[in-house]
Amino acid sequence: MxxxxxxxxxxxxxxxxxxxxxxxAVQQQKNEIVTIQSTVPGEExxxxxxxxxxxxxxxxxxxxEKQNQxxxxxAKLLAxxxxxxxxxxxxxxxxxxxxxxxxxDFFYTPASxxxxxxxxxxxxxxxxxxxxxxxxxxxxSISANVKMVEKGAVVKSVSTTDAVKQNAANWVYTQIGQxxxxxxxxxxxxxxxxxxxxxxxxxxxxxxxxxxxLDVNKGFGVYPRDIRDAKQxxxxxxx
Amino acid sequence: MKKKLIIAGITALLVIAxxxxxxxxxxxxxxxxxxxxxxxxxxxxxxxxxxLYFSTTANQDTDRDGLSFAVFVDQDGNxxxxxxxxxxxxxxxxxxxxxxxxxxxxxxxxxxNGTKTFTMLPEEHTGELTDFNEKDNLFYSIYNSGFxxxxxxxxxxxxxxEHGFDTxxxxxxxxxxxxxxxxxxxxxxxxxxxxxxxxxxxxNVQLEEIVSLGPIxxxxxxxxxxxxxxxxxxxxxxxxxxxxxxxxxHEKTKEIVTFPLTTYKDINEYIIRLxxxxxxxxxxxxxxxxxxDGIGDVHALTPETGEIHIAFSLQGASQGQMKMSEQTYFxxxxxxxxxxxxxxxxxxxxxxxxxxxxLLSELPIKGLDDMYYxxxxxxxxxxxxxxxxx
Numbered sequence: 107m108x109x110x111x112x113x114x115x116x117x118x119x120x121x122x123x124x125x126x127x128x129x130x131a132v133q134q135q136k137n138e139i140v141t142i143q144s145t146v147p148g149e150e151x152x153x154x155x156x157x158x159x160x161x162x163x164x165x166x167x168x169x170x171e172k173q174n175q176x177x178x179x180x181a182k183l184l185a186x187x188x189x190x191x192x193x194x195x196x197x198x199x200x201x202x203x204x205x206x207x208x209x210x211d212f213f214y215t216p217a218s219x220x221x222x223x224x225x226x227x228x229x230x231x232x233x234x235x236x237x238x239x240x241x242x243x244x245x246x247s248i249s250a251n252v253k254m255v256e257k258g259a260v261v262k263s264v265s266t267t268d269a270v271k272q273n274a275a276n277w278v279y280t281q282i283g284q285x286x287x288x289x290x291x292x293x294x295x296x297x298x299x300x301x302x303x304x305x306x307x308x309x310x311x312x313x314x315x316x317x318x319x320l321d322v323n324k325g326f327g328v329y330p331r332d333i334r335d336a337k338q339x340x341x342x343x344x345x
Numbered sequence: 346m347k348k349k350l351i352i353a354g355i356t357a358l359l360v361i362a363x364x365x366x367x368x369x370x371x372x373x374x375x376x377x378x379x380x381x382x383x384x385x386x387x388x389x390x391x392x393x394x395x396x397l398y399f400s401t402t403a404n405q406d407t408d409r410d411g412l413s414f415a416v417f418v419d420q421d422g423n424x425x426x427x428x429x430x431x432x433x434x435x436x437x438x439x440x441x442x443x444x445x446x447x448x449x450x451x452x453x454x455x456x457x458n459g460t461k462t463f464t465m466l467p468e469e470h471t472g473e474l475t476d477f478n479e480k481d482n483l484f485y486s487i488y489n490s491g492f493x494x495x496x497x498x499x500x501x502x503x504x505x506x507e508h509g510f511d512t513x514x515x516x517x518x519x520x521x522x523x524x525x526x527x528x529x530x531x532x533x534x535x536x537x538x539x540x541x542x543x544x545x546x547x548x549n550v551q552l553e554e555i556v557s558l559g560p561i562x563x564x565x566x567x568x569x570x571x572x573x574x575x576x577x578x579x580x581x582x583x584x585x586x587x588x589x590x591x592x593x594x595h596e597k598t599k600e601i602v603t604f605p606l607t608t609y610k611d612i613n614e615y616i617i618r619l620x621x622x623x624x625x626x627x628x629x630x631x632x633x634x635x636x637x638d639g640i641g642d643v644h645a646l647t648p649e650t651g652e653i654h655i656a657f658s659l660q661g662a663s664q665g666q667m668k669m670s671e672q673t674y675f676x677x678x679x680x681x682x683x684x685x686x687x688x689x690x691x692x693x694x695x696x697x698x699x700x701x702x703x704l705l706s707e708l709p710i711k712g713l714d715d716m717y718y719x720x721x722x723x724x725x726x727x728x729x730x731x732x733x734x735x
Contacts, residue, residue, distance in 0.1 A: 198717030199670035199685055199692070201728045205616035206565070206584045217404045226404035232536070233584050234565035240403040240470055246491035247498070247518050248471060251565055251619055252434060254402055254728040257667075304404065343613075345666065 202345045204259060206233045206250045210271025211263045211342065212308055214334035215255035224290070225330035227304050228253070229311065231279040239304045247279070259345040265338050270316035278311045290327045305330045312338075376715045379417070379427045381462065384455040390442055392419040395694060397672065397683060398731035399716065401431045403470040405725055406449070412725055414716050415446050418694070424712035428719075429453075435472035436486065436624070436731045445475065445484045452486065452503055452510055463510045465503055472730065473500065474569075474624065476524045478546045482506050485546045487529065489519065504548065515550055520561070521579065523570025530570040530577065536561055541570070541577060541594065556599045558592075567620060568627040568636060576648070578634055580606065580627055587615060591634060593648055604651050606636070606644060613666070618642075621671040625732060628675030628699070635699050637673045637680065640664050643699070657702025660695065661686065672732035675699070681734045683710075694734075 204213050207230050217226040228238030228248075236253055239245050264271060290303055309328045312318040320336040321328045333339075383389060400413035411431020418424050429448035438445040443456035450468045454461045471489035478485065483504050490499040493516075500515040520539060521532040529544045533552075541555040555577065563585035571578040575596045582589040587609040593602045609615040618638045620626035627636040634646040641662025646653045661684045663669050669685035670692070680697040692713055696705040720727045 198721050198727065199713075199729075200667050201670060201726070202666055202668070203616060203619050205619065206563075206612065215404070217402070224407070232561075233563050238404070240491075241407045243468065243470060243491050246403075246471060246489065248489065249520075249565060251567070252623060254433075256726055 200257070202255050202257065202259065204236070204250055204253045204255045204261065204345070206230070207261045207342060208233055208263065208271075210268075210275045211261060212333065212339075213253075213255065213259060213261045214330055215259035215345075217256065217330075225334070227308055227330040227333050229275060229278050229308050231275045237275075237278045237307075239307045241303075245278075245307065255345055257345060260334065261342040261344075262334065262339040263342055264312060264316070264318065264320065265340055266312070266316045266318060270312070270318075273315040274308075274311035277315055278307060290329055305333050308333050376426070376719050379425050381453075381455075381460040383425070384427060384444065384453065384460040385457065387457060389417060389425065390444070390455070390457065393417045393439065393444075393735060394420045395674075395681070395683075395732070395734045396437045396439055396444070397729065398435055398437045399670075399727040399729050400433055400435050401720070401725045401727060403431065403433045406431045406470070410723065410725075411449070412720060412723065412727065413448055414727070415444075416713065416716065418708075418710055420708075422693075422708045422710050424710055426712070426716055432469065433471050433728075434489070434730050436475040437733060438475040438477060438484065438486075439733060439735055440477055441735075445477065445486070447472070447475075447486050447503065452484075452505070454484070454507055456507070458507070461507055463505070465510060465512065467501070467512075469501060469503075473519060474522045474524060474529070476529075476546060478527050480527060481547065483546070483548075485529075487515075487519070487522065490514075502550075504546075511548075513548065513550055515544070515552070521566035521570055521581075523572070525570075525572035530572065532558065532566065532570070532579070534558075534561065539564075541579070555596065556594050556601065558601075567623060569624050571627060571629055571634070573629040573632075578627070578629065580636055582607075582615065584612070584615065587612065591636075591646055591653075602648075604646055604648070604653060606646070606653060607638070617664070617666050621668060621673055622730070622732060625672065625674045628680075630675070630678045630699055633699075635675065635680070637682075639668065641671075641682075643680065643697075643702070656699070657697070659684070659697070660704060670729040672729050674732045674734050676734055679705070681732070683729070683732055 209230055209232050211230045212227055214225060214227050216223050228236045231237045234250050236248050236250050237245060305328045309320050312320050318338050320338060321332045322335040322337065323332060395418040397416040401411040405411050413429045413431050413435055415427040415437050416424050430450060432448045435447060443454065446453040449470055450465055452463045452465055469488040469490060473487040473489050475486045483506055486503045488501045490501040493499050497516055498518045500517060500519050502513050502515065503510050505511055517533040519531045519533060523530040527546055529546055531542050532539055533542055534540055537560050538557065539561045540557045542552045543555055544550060544552050562583065564581045564583050567582050567589055568580040577594040577596065579592040580589065581592060589606040591604040591606050609618065618640055620637060620639055627634060634648065635656065636644045641659030642655045643657050643659065644653060645656035659682050663671060672683040674681040678699055680699050682695045682697065683692065684695060685692050692710045694708045694710060697703065698705055
């Protein structure tokens, strides 16, 4: 609850304050704009302050960025403060092993970086061996007996034939020697054989070997949650 | 003009808010970590009775903000924290008068001459095993490094001493590993054929097959490879048959004898019974093999007769899939059990006599809250990966 309040405060600082500044200031300046003859196409608007609108926006962007940084730092301080004064079950010492599943299945675990829960996915090459892409070195193999995940992690299966699952798992295991890619935003449109992140690895495997598009929303990027929520997947167990 | 005033006003407000928040929160208790100088402090080198290692998983390191901690515990249960970069499954090592630690891109060597930090490339993200070879005065740390650009696999070894560290490569994924007689023991191979191999912990990678173990099937290791006399011991589960067995392999005759260890009623029980730390899950003492599973049952095998029974159970061990950072460590006929006490929200190191199963002592650990809360403020989850008792 306290953390929620902290982030709500930070959110107000970031969104609630800055957006009106920009909107009102721009509007105010626009009210002062000298009317430009419409017969001059392409000519840029000139503000009374003699700033081009483009330059004015750049200036505001810089100010906004600075304020964002300040707000983020405040949010982190608030989070640290409330984190210090709140209790986690077991002092934060609870942990979970994902354990085995069938070849071609995958797991999803919540995972946070820079306060953002982006999630993470990995594929079972065999029942006991997981293959996953991690930053920055790329693809590694790890025993399912030692792979730790977060509360809320799930193991899911892909609804397809065993042959497709095995081929997808084999491809992930043997064909990849590529580095990690931080490009989540547009990874649907990057090559299957290049650098990959965790979700692209699984998405490419099933697209190439089963014609399955494991992206729930078909957006530009395939994120771990998109794989988890894809309609072609079925629930096996939850942590 | 109004525009400038508004921007200046809001900026001033934010600066004031930031300054106020910083002032208010900086007055709260700050967490103290060991510095490099502290690590080589003679008192720390002398008084450290146990070291615990915690880290974030590699997938929490995407923004380069993964964390790991070596926790130095003295005889009175006081702990001191050494903060490093993340290294999933990382290890810690201590000799009588030195500490050897590592994170994803450094190794740290602390002794009475000071603390030396060596930057290591390539970065590593998955630890495997650490040892010290007295004969050549070299520390060895083995890592599960991952696929190579050529499609092969690499397990890198960082080795060195106070004069510097270097990296060599084993071109295999280690299904299991262990150490004995100054040698690295490993199970490597592919689906069709796995084998037990050994390699001297030296600067040259020279693998020697001890025995073939056939197709891997659905087998997986449950503990480090052990060696006692002429015998190697492997504890492996078969997740299709839902059983586990102890393999006893004679070094010279290559004879393999298996002893049934556990039959699991389903995969959930198998997961729940996975050891707290596979590296420290088993030992051999007075001719008996002891294996601690994930619900605190300590199994004892008499290899001569094949008799297996549950010798004793660890008090307060987690019984479900949620573990409370428990760790085990065997040494000299004692089992050290790092555990959580729900009633007091604290941890302790309990010492058991493996022969009698008696609880000998309980050492409450102070100061772990700082580590957990620090990780919490960074929105990170720490997992326990190693535990040693000096």
